[in-house]
Amino acid sequence: MDDKRSLLRNLPSVDQIIKNELIEERLKEYPRAFGLMAARKVIDDNRERIRSGAQVRVDTDDIIREVLSSLDVLLSPNLRPVINATGIVIHTNLGRAPLPKDVLQNVMKVAEGYSNLEYDLDKGARGKRYSHIRELINEITGAEDCLIVNNNAAAVLLCLSALARGKEAIVSRGELIEIGGSFRIPEVMEQSGAILKEVGATNKTHLRDYEAAINENTGLLLKAHRSNFRISGFTSDVSVDDLSALGKKNGIVSMYDLGSGCLVDLNPLGIHDEPMVQNIVRSGIDITTFSGDKLLGGPQAGIIVGRKDLIQSIQKHPLTRALRVDKFTLSALESVFMIYADQELAKRRIPVLKMLYSSNEALKIRARRLSSALKKAGVKADISIRKDITRAGGGSLPDAEFVTWTVSVIPHKISVNTIEERLRKSNPPVIARISDDRLVLDVMTISTSQINQIVTAISTALSG
Numbered sequence: 001m002d003d004k005r006s007l008l009r010n011l012p013s014v015d016q017i018i019k020n021e022l023i024e025e026r027l028k029e030y031p032r033a034f035g036l037m038a039a040r041k042v043i044d045d046n047r048e049r050i051r052s053g054a055q056v057r058v059d060t061d062d063i064i065r066e067v068l069s070s071l072d073v074l075l076s077p078n079l080r081p082v083i084n085a086t087g088i089v090i091h092t093n094l095g096r097a098p099l100p101k102d103v104l105q106n107v108m109k110v111a112e113g114y115s116n117l118e119y120d121l122d123k124g125a126r127g128k129r130y131s132h133i134r135e136l137i138n139e140i141t142g143a144e145d146c147l148i149v150n151n152n153a154a155a156v157l158l159c160l161s162a163l164a165r166g167k168e169a170i171v172s173r174g175e176l177i178e179i180g181g182s183f184r185i186p187e188v189m190e191q192s193g194a195i196l197k198e199v200g201a202t203n204k205t206h207l208r209d210y211e212a213a214i215n216e217n218t219g220l221l222l223k224a225h226r227s228n229f230r231i232s233g234f235t236s237d238v239s240v241d242d243l244s245a246l247g248k249k250n251g252i253v254s255m256y257d258l259g260s261g262c263l264v265d266l267n268p269l270g271i272h273d274e275p276m277v278q279n280i281v282r283s284g285i286d287i288t289t290f291s292g293d294k295l296l297g298g299p300q301a302g303i304i305v306g307r308k309d310l311i312q313s314i315q316k317h318p319l320t321r322a323l324r325v326d327k328f329t330l331s332a333l334e335s336v337f338m339i340y341a342d343q344e345l346a347k348r349r350i351p352v353l354k355m356l357y358s359s360n361e362a363l364k365i366r367a368r369r370l371s372s373a374l375k376k377a378g379v380k381a382d383i384s385i386r387k388d389i390t391r392a393g394g395g396s397l398p399d400a401e402f403v404t405w406t407v408s409v410i411p412h413k414i415s416v417n418t419i420e421e422r423l424r425k426s427n428p429p430v431i432a433r434i435s436d437d438r439l440v441l442d443v444m445t446i447s448t449s450q451i452n453q454i455v456t457a458i459s460t461a462l463s464g
C-alpha cells in the first residue's frame with residue numbers, strides 16, 4: 001500500500017513535464033494546450049497502472065518519452081496514409097481507390113488557388129459547375145448527358161426522388177440489395193418518396209413479372225447490380241436490354257444502379273459478370289448510376305448518365321444542390337476520365353486497374369524482393385513466400401478470385417497477434433492479415449517503393 005502511495009507521489013506534475021526542455025522544443029510551433037493534453041493523459045495512464053497494482057517504476061525520463069510519443073500522435077493528422085498489405089484492392093475501410101499522381105497534381109493546382117469552377121472563361125460570365133466534365137463523360141460512356149453527385153448512394157436517392165416520387169418503382173425481389181450496411185434499396189426508396197413495388201422471387205424474376213406490375217401509377221423500372229453477392233442454382237433475371245425495351249414500350253423510365261461502374265473489359269481477367277458502363281448505356285436504359293471510387297478507380301463520387309431530358313430534370317431537383325461535389329472531386333474525376341480516353345493507358349495508369357491486371361510474374365518478383373529484404377535485415381522471424389488468391393473488395397466482384405503472391409511472417413519471440421497490432425500502430429501503419437497463425441503480407445496492394453518502410457516496420461515490431 002505504502003509502495004503504491006509513494007509511486008503515485010513520485011509521478012511528475014503536468015507543470016514539470018511541460019517545462020522539460022525536450023517537450024518545450026517539440027511544442028515550439030504548437031499551442032501549449034497540446035502539451036497539457038499529452039502530459040495529463042500520460043500521467044493519468046500511469047496513475048491508473050499504479051493503482052491497478054502493476055509494478056511500474058516511475059522514471060521521469062520514461063514519462064517524458066511517453067509524452068513525446070503521445071505528442072507525435074496528437075500533432076499529426078488523424079487521417080493519414082497507411083500501407084495496405086491486405087491485397088484487397090478496393091478496400092472501403094482503407095479509402096477505396098488510390099489516385100494516380102498526376103491526377104493529384106491537377107487537383108492540387110485547382111485547390112491551392114482560384115479556379116473557373118463556375119465561371120465561363122469564354123463569356124466572362126457565370127458558368128456551370130459540371131460543364132468541365134460533361135462532354136468528356138458523355139464521350140467515354142456514350143451517354144447523352146451526365147450529372148455528378150457525392151457518391152452512388154446519393155445518385156440513386158436523387159434519381160428516385162426526382163423521377164419516381166409518389167409513384168411506384170418496380171424492383172425484382174432478387175435485387176433488393178444492401179451495400180455496406182446502410183445502403184438498402186427499400187430504405188433509400190422510402191427516403192426518396194418512391195413506392196417500392198417488389199416483383200418476382202428471390203432467385204427468379206421474369207419480364208412478365210414486371211409487365212404484370214405496370215399500372216397507371218408506375219414511375220420507374222429499377223434494376224440494381226448484385227455487387228456484393230451472387231445467387232446460384234436455378235436463377236433468372238431480366239436483362240438490361242429487355243427491361244429498357246419494356247420501359248420504352250410503356251413510356252416508363254428505366255434505371256440501373258450499376259454499382260462499380262467499370263469502364264474496361266474485365267473478361268481477360270476471367271471476370272465475365274461485371275458489365276461495362278458503355279455497354280449498359282448502349283442497351284438503351286434511360287438512367288445508369290455508378291460509383292467513382294470502385295472499379296473506376298477515381299475519387300468518391302456518384303455518376304449519373306443517361307437521357308438528356310431526364311438528366312436535366314434531375315438537375316433541377318433541390319437535392320442536387322445538397323449532394324453536389326466540390327472542386328477537388330471534379331478535378332480528380334476529370335483527370336481520371338481523361339485517362340480512360342485510352343483503355344490500354346487506363347490499365348497501366350489507374351492504380352486499381354493496374355493492380356488487378358498485375359501479372360503473376362511481377363507479383364512473384366515483388367514478393368521475392370520483400371522477403372529477401374526482410375531476411376537481409378535479419379528479422380527474428382521465419383519468412384516465406386507463396387502463391388495465393390485475393391479479392392477485389394469494395395463490395396465488387398464477390399466471386400472473382402485474383403492470383404496474387406504473399407509473404408508470410410512467423411515471429412520467433414512474439415505472437416502473431418502482437419506483430420499484427422504493432423504494425424497497425426507503426427508509422428506509417430501497415431495493415432496486414434493473420435491466416436493460419438502467420439502474418440500475411442499480400443503484395444497485390446504493396447508498391448515496390450513501400451518495401452523499405454515495411455521492412456523497417458517489421459524489424460521494429462519484432463525487436464520492440
Ligand SMILES: *Cc1c(COP(=O)(O)O)cnc(C)c1O
Pocket residue numbers: 151152153154177179183224225226227228257258259260290291292301302395
Ligand atoms: C457500392 C454500391 C452502392 C453505393 O455506392 P457508394 O458510391 O459507396 O455510395 C450502391 N449500389 C450498388 C449496386 C453498389 O454496388
